[in-house]
Amino acid sequence: MTVLVVGSVALDSVETPFGKADEVLGGSATFFSASASHLTPVQLVGVVGHDYPMDRLRALADRGVDLAGLQRDEGLSFRWRGRYRHDLNAAETLETHLGVFSHFRPQIPEQFRSAPFVFLANIDPRLQLDVLSQVDRPQLVACDTMNFWIESRRPELLQLLERVDLITLNDAEARQLTEQSNLVRAARWIMDRGPSHVIIKKGEHGAFMFTRESIFFAPAYPLESVFDPTGAGDSFAGGFMGYLARTGDLGEENLRRAVVFGSAMGSFAVEKFSIDRLLELDAGMIQRRVQEFRRLVAFDVEMADVEQPA
Amino acid sequence: MTVLVVGSVALDSVETPFGKADEVLGGSATFFSASASHLTPVQLVGVVGHDYPMDRLRALADRGVDLAGLQRDEGLSFRWRGRYRHDLNAAETLETHLGVFSHFRPQIPEQFRSAPFVFLANIDPRLQLDVLSQVDRPQLVACDTMNFWIESRRPELLQLLERVDLITLNDAEARQLTEQSNLVRAARWIMDRGPSHVIIKKGEHGAFMFTRESIFFAPAYPLESVFDPTGAGDSFAGGFMGYLARTGDLGEENLRRAVVFGSAMGSFAVEKFSIDRLLELDAGMIQRRVQEFRRLVAFDVEMADVEQPA
Numbered sequence: 086m087t088v089l090v091v092g093s094v095a096l097d098s099v100e101t102p103f104g105k106a107d108e109v110l111g112g113s114a115t116f117f118s119a120s121a122s123h124l125t126p127v128q129l130v131g132v133v134g135h136d137y138p139m140d141r142l143r144a145l146a147d148r149g150v151d152l153a154g155l156q157r158d159e160g161l162s163f164r165w166r167g168r169y170r171h172d173l174n175a176a177e178t179l180e181t182h183l184g185v186f187s188h189f190r191p192q193i194p195e196q197f198r199s200a201p202f203v204f205l206a207n208i209d210p211r212l213q214l215d216v217l218s219q220v221d222r223p224q225l226v227a228c229d230t231m232n233f234w235i236e237s238r239r240p241e242l243l244q245l246l247e248r249v250d251l252i253t254l255n256d257a258e259a260r261q262l263t264e265q266s267n268l269v270r271a272a273r274w275i276m277d278r279g280p281s282h283v284i285i286k287k288g289e290h291g292a293f294m295f296t297r298e299s300i301f302f303a304p305a306y307p308l309e310s311v312f313d314p315t316g317a318g319d320s321f322a323g324g325f326m327g328y329l330a331r332t333g334d335l336g337e338e339n340l341r342r343a344v345v346f347g348s349a350m351g352s353f354a355v356e357k358f359s360i361d362r363l364l365e366l367d368a369g370m371i372q373r374r375v376q377e378f379r380r381l382v383a384f385d386v387e388m389a390d391v392e393q394p395a
Numbered sequence: 396m397t398v399l400v401v402g403s404v405a406l407d408s409v410e411t412p413f414g415k416a417d418e419v420l421g422g423s424a425t426f427f428s429a430s431a432s433h434l435t436p437v438q439l440v441g442v443v444g445h446d447y448p449m450d451r452l453r454a455l456a457d458r459g460v461d462l463a464g465l466q467r468d469e470g471l472s473f474r475w476r477g478r479y480r481h482d483l484n485a486a487e488t489l490e491t492h493l494g495v496f497s498h499f500r501p502q503i504p505e506q507f508r509s510a511p512f513v514f515l516a517n518i519d520p521r522l523q524l525d526v527l528s529q530v531d532r533p534q535l536v537a538c539d540t541m542n543f544w545i546e547s548r549r550p551e552l553l554q555l556l557e558r559v560d561l562i563t564l565n566d567a568e569a570r571q572l573t574e575q576s577n578l579v580r581a582a583r584w585i586m587d588r589g590p591s592h593v594i595i596k597k598g599e600h601g602a603f604m605f606t607r608e609s610i611f612f613a614p615a616y617p618l619e620s621v622f623d624p625t626g627a628g629d630s631f632a633g634g635f636m637g638y639l640a641r642t643g644d645l646g647e648e649n650l651r652r653a654v655v656f657g658s659a660m661g662s663f664a665v666e667k668f669s670i671d672r673l674l675e676l677d678a679g680m681i682q683r684r685v686q687e688f689r690r691l692v693a694f695d696v697e698m699a700d701v702e703q704p705a
Contacts, residue, residue, distance in 0.1 A: 171576055266481055269619045290600040293617065302691050304612045307603065309579045341694040375696055381612050382692040384651040386685055 087126045088330040089223075090117045091191050091216050092206025092319070094131040094142075094155065095163040099358060101313045102171060109359035110141055111165060113206035113229065116316035119360035120323025120350040122148040123371060125330040127323075128197045130154035130216075134162035134185045144364050154194050158185040173314050174288040193219040202330040204322060205249070207231050210241035217248055225335060227251040227326060229318070235262045243278060251282040253322055259285050268293060269300070282340065284325070286318055294344050299337065303344045304381060306352035306374065313358050317351045320363060324350030349374040397436045398640040399533075400427045401501050401526050402516025402629070404441040404452075404465065405473040409668060411623045412481065419669035420451055421475060423516035423539065426626035429670035430633025430660040432458040433681060435640040438507045440464035440526075444472035444495045454674050464504050468495040483624050484598040503529040512640040514632060515559070517541050520551040527558055535645060537561040537636060539628070545572045553588060561592040563632055569595050578603060579610070592650065594635070596628055604654050609647065613654045614691060616662035616684065623668050627661045630673060634660030659684040 090113075097111030114131045121127045127150045133139075135157065146152055161184035167176045191212055199221045205213040205228035213228055226249045234242055235258060242262070246252065252275060260266055263274040272283040272295035283295045289311070291304040325347030332339055349371060356362040400423075407421030424441045431437045437460045443449075445467065456462055471494035477486045501522055509531045515523040515538035523538055536559045544552055545568060552572070556562065562585060570576055573584040582593040582605035593605045599621070601614040635657030642649055659681060666672040 267619060267621075269617050287600065290597065291614065300617055300691060301694070302614045302617070303694075304601065304614065307579050307610050307612070309577060311577075338695070342696055345694055345696065379694070379696060381610060384611070384613075384655055384689070385648070386652055386655065386689060 086201045086224075086330045086333050087128055088121055088202040088204060088326045089128045089130065089193070089197050089200035089220070090114050090121070090204045090206055090323075090326075091130040091193075091213075092117060092204075092208055093163055093186055094129075094133050094137070095165055095186070096137070097315060097359065098164070098166040099313055099315055100168040101173070102169070103310070103312050104358070106313070106358040108164070111315065111359060112163065113208075113316075113319040115145070116319035116354060116360060116363070117204060117206055117323040117326075118145055118150045119148070119363040120320040120354065121327030121330070122150050122323075123350070123363075123366055123368075124324070124327030124346065127151065127327075128154060128200055130191050130193055130197065132156040132158055132185050132189045134158060134160045137162045144360075148364070151197075154192070154197055156192065158188070160185040162186075167315070169314060173311050176315065191216050191219075201225075201333075202326055203227070204326050205229070205245075206319060206322070207234075210234055210238045210245045213245050214241060214248070224333075225250050225329060227253065227322070229253050229322060230258065230262075232258055232261055246275065246279040249280050251284065252280050253284040253286060253318070253325075255286045255288065255318065259283075269295070284344065286321060288314070288317070292321065292344060292348060294340065296337065296340075301341045301344060303348045303378065305348060306378065306381070308352060308355065311355045314355050315358075316360070317355050320354035321347040321351035324348070345375055345378050346371075349378060396511045396534075396640045396643050397438055398431055398512040398514060398636050399438045399440065399503070399507050399510035399530070400424050400431070400514045400516055400633075400636075401440040401503075401523075402427060402514075402518060403473055403496055404439075404443050404447070405475055405496070406447070407625060407669065408474070408476040409623055409625055410478040411483070412479070413620070413622050414668070416623070416668040418474070419671075421625065421669060422473065423518075423629040425455070426629035426664060426670060426673070427514060427516055427633040427636075428455050428460045429458070429673040430630040430664065431637030431640070432460050432633075433660070433673075433676055433678075434634070434637030434656065437461065437637075438464060438510055440501050440503055440507065442466040442468055442495050442499045444468060444470045447472045454670075458674070461507075464502070464507055466502065468498070470495040472496075477625065479624060483621050486625065501526050501529075511535070511643075512636055513537070514636050515539070515555075516629060516632070517544075520544050520548045520555045523555050524551060524558070534643075535560050535639060537563065537632070539563050539632060540568065540572075542568055542571055556585065556589040559590050561594065562590050563594040563596060563628070563635075565596045565598065565628065569593075579605070594654065596631060598624070598627070602631065602654060602658060604650065606647065606650075611651045611654060613658045613688065615658065616688065616691070618662060618665065621665045624665050625668075626670070627665050630664035631657040631661035634658070655685055655688050656681075659688060
């Protein structure tokens with residue numbers, strides 16, 4: 086089944102301890118699409134300026150990403166410049182030029198409105214709500230957000246929570262939104278306001294998926310070299326939603342598998358700049374990484390072992 | 396089989412956001428013993444001053460901890476006073492009085508020398524080496540260490556590494572010892588110097604066990620309230636070594652189970668001050684927690700799911 090993503094399409098300039106990239110493909114919808122497209126057809130809604138290198142998006146179109154919802158407006162494209170030092174969990178933003186993104190008003194093409202899976206990437210909650218007014222009844226709506234919106238658009242974000250099935254956010258954002266330092270409590274606070282599922286991402290420390298009945302944890306893959314963490318979260322979301330859309334199964338066990346696919350795609354994304362690594366993948370590589378995740382946490386306990394501690 | 400632990404027996408005074416405890420049982424050997432004794436017989440070697448409340452150690456003796464190696468010297472007992480603020484991963488030391496611990500010279504009683512499992516808790520590496528010269532050929536020797544020894548006793552610590560099978564240390568210590576910020580590389584650096592197994596503890600973010608062939612990861616249990624993190628690492632080590640000694644199986648699969656038992660015991664330890672929670676446990680409670688760990692990371696992937704991504 087198809088997944089619709091609404092988010093940013095940007096040009097990133099990134100410095101990490103390992104290298105430097107200038108004006109490469111970036112943005113939440115870009116990473117999401119490059120990731121999800123390995124699993125299911127993707128429909129992208131976003132905006133770029135007249136200066137965007139459209140030919141470079143061909144790689145996404147070739148992967149089955151439908152770009153009919155990518156508006157091209159007068160003005161400059163969204164540009165982000167950032168740096169990571171030794172702590173690869175923390176990006177330092179050097180420059181942000183929103184350009185056409187500052188007037189973004191998502192218009193969902195007619196043929197996208199029946200998408201059964203919808204991902205509202207990190208944009209203004211007012212726009213996220215607006216997207217929901219334009220789509221038919223999706224089977225699952227998930228959203229992301231960030232500290233900026235938690236601070237400046239709290240009422241709208243709370244309204245949004247009532248209307249989504251799932252939210253992905255990082256641990257710092259979960260704590261900021263809920264004012265709970267404990268993540269179990271933070272997740273419950275969010276679920277009390279709407280979503281039946283909360284995914285809290287902890288970067289190199291893995292991700293939790295909370296439901297009202299259970300907690301699932303998937304570690305981040307212990308890579309020997311993390312090259313550029315930009316886009317890891319959106320690639321995670323792409324793998325997660327892509328797997329759900331591919332399988333169409335919203336049962337707990339399948340959601341757990343989807344988290345692992347998300348973690349696998351996130352672990353690939355950070356191995357190169359931009360979406361470069363995601364574009365190189367094939368089915369076998371994804372399959373092997375997922376199996377490595379399984380082996381990473383595999384253990385079995387025989388009941389006899391614990392029945393009678395000495 | 397029996398596990399021998401050599402380490403500190405102290406009096407802790409701790410403040411956390413949730414309460415305060417004065418002069419309660421503490422020290423690495425104390426937490427280790429309280430934890431391991433649920434799984435296997437324990438022999439403890441340590442030192443206390445003439446002022447130590449010996450009657451309070453009865454709880455350990457009652458659990459099968461052999462205190463024949465606990466020296467009682469003239470002078471004051473080791474006291475530690477610390478505080479945790481909101482970041483429960485970071486203890487702030489307010490006072491340390493080493494007392495008799497500053498002249499500790501471990502003497503392994505004759506009947507302890509053939510212990511098949513030996514844990515050298517966090518003490519001066521010179522003493523850890525000295526203990527090894529007093530014991531027969533154990534099946535497995537593991538050690539812990541800390542930033543202070545990494546800085547002040549580096550040559551002796553490197554000597555020790557050549558003589559242990561396994562080391563447990565936290566992520567900051569692993570980075571400090573190896574000067575590698577990446578934990579996969581840090582673990583390899585350590586294994587190149589002796590140990591076949593390296594366990595890197597990340598506090599609330601779980602623990603990795605590295606071998607030359609594989610990586611295993613166990614999350615920390617997502618507790619709703621962490622009361623006092625003191626002793627979590629030593630309780631982990633106690634559960635880990637206790638399980639190995641109980642089963643006597645040093646195969647990879649059993650080592651993974653041991654890590655989970657360690658994580659379970661660590662997760663109990665932080666639920667109350669001192670060893671209070673560890674003393675309350677019974678076999679059923681440990682068994683349930685281990686099963687909860689299994690459920691926390693459980694997922695299965697059907698091959699068909701990944702064979703042909705779209």
